[in-house]
Amino acid sequence: MKKRTVLFVDDDERVLTSLRRGLIDEPYERLFANSGFRAVGLLLAHTVHVLVTDLRMPDMSGLELLEIAAADYPDVIPLILSGQPTLESAEASSIVQGVHRGAIFTFLAKPWDLDGQLKKAVRQALACHKTCIQEDQEPSTAPAMHT
Amino acid sequence: MHDERDIARRILVVDDTESIHNDFRAVLMEPCIDTTALDTAEAAIFGHAASPSKTRTRNRYDLDCVFQGKKALKRVRQALCEKRPYQLAFVDMRMPPGWDGLKTIEEIWRVDPDIQVVICTAHSDYSWDAIVSRLGNSDKLLILKKPFDNVEVEQLAGALTKKWQLARAVEARLNELEQVVSERTQELETTNRQLTREVTERRTAEERFRSFVENVNDIIFCLSVEGGFTYVSPKWPAVLGHEMAEVLGHPLLRFVHQDDVGPCKQMLQAITETGRKEEGLELRMLHRDGDWRWCTLSAAPLKDSAGEVTAIVGIAHDTTRRRQANEELQRTQQELQQILSAATPLCVIDTNYDIRMLNDTFCSLFGLSLGEATGKKCYELMDFSKCHTPQCPIRNVMEAPRVCQYEVSRQNENGEETVCLATATPYFNMDYSAVIGVVVNFVDITARKQAEKEIAEANRKLEQANRELKEMQSQVVQNEKLASIGQLAAGVAHEMNTPVGFVASNFQTLQSYMSKFLKLFELYESLTKAVEDGDRDSRLEYMHEINQSREKMKIDFILGDLEELFSESKEGLERVTDIIQNLRDFSRVDQSEDCHKYDLNEGIKTTLTVARNELKYDVDIDLELSDLPQIACHSGQINQVFLNILVNAAQAIKSQERGEKGHVKIRTHATETHVVCEITDDGPGIPETVLSKVFDPFFTTKPPGKGTGLGLSVSYDIVVTKHKGELIVDSQPEKGTTFIVKLPIQGITPSKGKELPNEEENCAVCR
Numbered sequence: 001m002k003k004r005t006v007l008f009v010d011d012d013e014r015v016l017t018s019l020r021r022g023l024i025d026e027p028y029e030r031l032f033a034n035s036g037f038r039a040v041g042l043l044l045a046h047t048v049h050v051l052v053t054d055l056r057m058p059d060m061s062g063l064e065l066l067e068i069a070a071a072d073y074p075d076v077i078p079l080i081l082s083g084q085p086t087l088e089s090a091e092a093s094s095i096v097q098g099v100h101r102g103a104i105f106t107f108l109a110k111p112w113d114l115d116g117q118l119k120k121a122v123r124q125a126l127a128c129h130k131t132c133i134q135e136d137q138e139p140s141t142a143p144a145m146h147t
Numbered sequence: 148m149h150d151e152r153d154i155a156r157r158i159l160v161v162d163d164t165e166s167i168h169n170d171f172r173a174v175l176m177e178p179c180i181d182t183t184a185l186d187t188a189e190a191a192i193f194g195h196a197a198s199p200s201k202t203r204t205r206n207r208y209d210l211d212c213v214f215q216g217k218k219a220l221k222r223v224r225q226a227l228c229e230k231r232p233y234q235l236a237f238v239d240m241r242m243p244p245g246w247d248g249l250k251t252i253e254e255i256w257r258v259d260p261d262i263q264v265v266i267c268t269a270h271s272d273y274s275w276d277a278i279v280s281r282l283g284n285s286d287k288l289l290i291l292k293k294p295f296d297n298v299e300v301e302q303l304a305g306a307l308t309k310k311w312q313l314a315r316a317v318e319a320r321l322n323e324l325e326q327v328v329s330e331r332t333q334e335l336e337t338t339n340r341q342l343t344r345e346v347t348e349r350r351t352a353e354e355r356f357r358s359f360v361e362n363v364n365d366i367i368f369c370l371s372v373e374g375g376f377t378y379v380s381p382k383w384p385a386v387l388g389h390e391m392a393e394v395l396g397h398p399l400l401r402f403v404h405q406d407d408v409g410p411c412k413q414m415l416q417a418i419t420e421t422g423r424k425e426e427g428l429e430l431r432m433l434h435r436d437g438d439w440r441w442c443t444l445s446a447a448p449l450k451d452s453a454g455e456v457t458a459i460v461g462i463a464h465d466t467t468r469r470r471q472a473n474e475e476l477q478r479t480q481q482e483l484q485q486i487l488s489a490a491t492p493l494c495v496i497d498t499n500y501d502i503r504m505l506n507d508t509f510c511s512l513f514g515l516s517l518g519e520a521t522g523k524k525c526y527e528l529m530d531f532s533k534c535h536t537p538q539c540p541i542r543n544v545m546e547a548p549r550v551c552q553y554e555v556s557r558q559n560e561n562g563e564e565t566v567c568l569a570t571a572t573p574y575f576n577m578d579y580s581a582v583i584g585v586v587v588n589f590v591d592i593t594a595r596k597q598a599e600k601e602i603a604e605a606n607r608k609l610e611q612a613n614r615e616l617k618e619m620q621s622q623v624v625q626n627e628k629l630a631s632i633g634q635l636a637a638g639v640a641h642e643m644n645t646p647v648g649f650v651a652s653n654f655q656t657l658q659s660y661m662s663k664f665l666k667l668f669e670l671y672e673s674l675t676k677a678v679e680d681g682d683r684d685s686r687l688e689y690m691h692e693i694n695q696s697r698e699k700m701k702i703d704f705i706l707g708d709l710e711e712l713f714s715e716s717k718e719g720l721e722r723v724t725d726i727i728q729n730l731r732d733f734s735r736v737d738q739s740e741d742c743h744k745y746d747l748n749e750g751i752k753t754t755l756t757v758a759r760n761e762l763k764y765d766v767d768i769d770l771e772l773s774d775l776p777q778i779a780c781h782s783g784q785i786n787q788v789f790l791n792i793l794v795n796a797a798q799a800i801k802s803q804e805r806g807e808k809g810h811v812k813i814r815t816h817a818t819e820t821h822v823v824c825e826i827t828d829d830g831p832g833i834p835e836t837v838l839s840k841v842f843d844p845f846f847t848t849k850p851p852g853k854g855t856g857l858g859l860s861v862s863y864d865i866v867v868t869k870h871k872g873e874l875i876v877d878s879q880p881e882k883g884t885t886f887i888v889k890l891p892i893q894g895i896t897p898s899k900g901k902e903l904p905n906e907e908e909n910c911a912v913c914r
Contacts, residue, residue: 012649014715017649018648018649018650018715019649021708021712022652024704025659058764083643083648111652114651118652
């Protein structure tokens with residue numbers, strides 16, 4: 001059985017810890033990165049099925065990260081978790097296009113609804129992953145902790 | 148004579164003797180005897196042919212006889228009264244007892260001196276001398292000596308009565324002559340008096356005429372038929388300058404201008420030939436100084452009794468001055484006419500509203516011919532709305548002589564309207580005691596009116612456009628405000644969404660934690676019950692279940708996480724609270740319109756907090772804050788200025804895509820009068836060509852949608868206009884930009900409250 005792994009990226013540690021504790025019972029491996037740079041490293045080191053990233057981050061923005069992921073790991077299903085209520089036009093158009101193309105699975109707004117939205121969205125995204133569809137395996141019970 | 152021959156010859160006889168009476172009667176009253184001898188004698192005496200008459204009788208006498216002298220006197224008187232006087236008296240010398248003859252004669256002659264007397268005496272009582280001395284040497288007295296002869300008596304009677312009659316006739320003739328002479332004399336005297344009067348009158352008249360002739364200002368002259376002067380009045384020297392001697396005897400034509408000689412000659416000739424006067428010849432006469440004087444010449448003939456013209460009298464009136472005056476007048480009139488023609492349209496109206504004068508331009512302005520216009524009333528010509536109303540300006544000007552300006556309009560047949568500005572000026576009589584008319588001057592202002600109308604229309608449109616522009620600008624400003632608020636809100640929202648996000652997430656997690664605890668709690672309850680029941684198996688079972696659940700539910704992790712969960716959540720809430728507080732500080736929403744104490748350093752910190760999200764990914768901020776005095780200002784506005792500058796700096800740096808954060812240095816310090824904040828970035832700088840425009844409204848270098856171009860212009864307005872401070876920009880391309888904000892420590896006067904926001908907008912737009 002292959003572990004299913006979700007990578008969460010946000011420059012705010014508090015967001016990551018709250019997700020970590022909120023998702024302890026979720027049936028997938030959880031990886032957490034506090035910058036785009038680290039996320040790229042984790043992507044290289046782990047097989048990541050779903051990528052949940054913030055947009056505005058120093059050094060490497062969410063979009064840059066998504067571009068890299070899309071280029072190097074086309075199987076990764078990307079989600080956006082952003083607190084930005086309005087998107088600047090350039091970003092907005094590429095994101096909206098991405099969502100429409102299916103390149104971005106969904107857009108989650110901060111503040112998020114943990115149980116009602118986020119958990120469901122991540123599970124749906126995992127269910128959509130082609131490997132998950134192929135290998136209909138039981139969810140892992142042991143969480144993997146990466147910081 | 149023949150008549151007197153029939154008059155009775157009365158004879159009075161005075162004698163105291165009756166017989167004497169009878170003798171006289173006998174002699175004098177006898178029938179006629181042949182008197183041929185007497186007739187012949189008579190013819191010889193009286194000088195006319197005797198007319199012998201054989202039938203002639205003796206003279207019959209009317210004889211009265213009295214005895215006394217007194218009686219005789221009585222008879223004489225009576226006869227005189229009866230107009231039948233006695234022609235002859237025979238008086239006796241002695242007539243006792245009464246008067247004697249002499250006495251009687253004396254008395255009778257006293258009454259009737261014409262009576263012829265014959266004294267009859269017998270002796271010479273008195274000598275002739277004595278008688279003469281008594282009675283005078285009279286030819287009426289004869290002496291008859293007694294005794295007298297009858298013939299003698301008769302002859303005496305005849306002769307003397309004849310003599311009396313002749314004397315009487317002579318006397319009558321004399322009287323008649325005297326009468327005639329007297330009448331004639333009287334006539335002569337009357338005539339004489341009349342003549343004298345006439346002479347006097349003539350003399351007076353002559354004097355008068357002479358005075359007139361000599362004193363009249365004209366030259367009066369007399370010409371001989373040959374045309375030479377025989378007389379000139381003394382005015383000649385005064386008028387023409389010559390001495391009299393230079394004139395008299397010389398011909399008139401010598402003094403006449405060559406061109407006028409012909410007419411003058413004709414005139415004189417006409418007078419001589421027709422014998423009628425000629426008047427009013429205008430000619431030039433030579434002045435002694437060589438000038439020519441204009442004269443009007445009139446002349447008339449003088450004729451002798453036969454009607455032949457013997458001389459010509461004339462008068463020359465010097466008209467040079469009149470002519471000059473006339474010429475002057477004509478020149479003036481001509482000038483006036485020229486000036487009038489050149490002047491703006493004008494007309495002169497008298498007090499009867501008659502148009503007295505007008506010029507060509509007036510006619511063309513009103514489309515009239517001169518003929519149509521002259522002699523009309525002003526209201527016939529210019530039928531303006533004010534005519535015949537109390538607003539009639541002509542009337543007003545005449546009543547209160549002031550210059551009055553008004554507009555008049557008139558439509559021609561084509562319906563084209565002419566609008567004029569009329570100026571009515573009163574004009575006065577010579578002594579300015581009364582207005583005698585009004586001069587009305589017109590200026591065609593149709594074009595001006597039209598232009599004014601067009602300008603007004605253009606102005607209206609401009610104002611409309613301006614209003615619209617203002618509205619648009621205010622809308623743009625509003626948009627900018629909204630945009631910056633939106634931008635700010637976006638940043639702020641992001642800042643808040645994150646903590647709210649993880650706090651909410653934590654809260655949900657806490658809920659799941661709680662449900663896990665409750666489950667565990669239930670297991671512990673069951674365990675407690677099993678302990679009380681002393682059921683060992685079930686006790687162990689519960690113990691196992693508890694341990695399993697504890698592990699399954701990751702209770703140990705949860706217990707270890709709880710403190711962190713709370714502290715992190717608390718931090719999240721604090722972050723939200725902080726942001727809200729800073730947002731309030733920044734915008735001073737609660738009292739943003741008021742001026743209040745402000746610490747620049749705090750303002751900068753607040754602004755940085757608010758802008759953190761905008762800045763933190765692009766720039767690092769270095770703060771170098773000195774202690775500053777507080778100033779009075781609109782803190783919200785000043786913070787907005789800082790925000791604008793910082794956001795601009797961050798955007799500029801970001802636009803460089805340099806791959807690393809830029810640096811912004813914020814320094815504050817105070818001078819004696821100002822607090823100063825310098826914000827320096829190491830961004831791309833501002834090109835020199837653009838530097839002068841950065842404060843212009845709507846100027847932006849950002850791509851469309853990224854900026855309104857109002858940020859710095861609004862900032863400038865806030866600092867310079869509202870706070871009397873300075874906003875200075877200094878930039879070096881490729882090195883960076885420094886904005887310096889200087890605010891007076893003294894601050895600004897307290898605001899006027901509610902008006903400020905509007906003002907802010909307007910000022911921002913108008914800059």
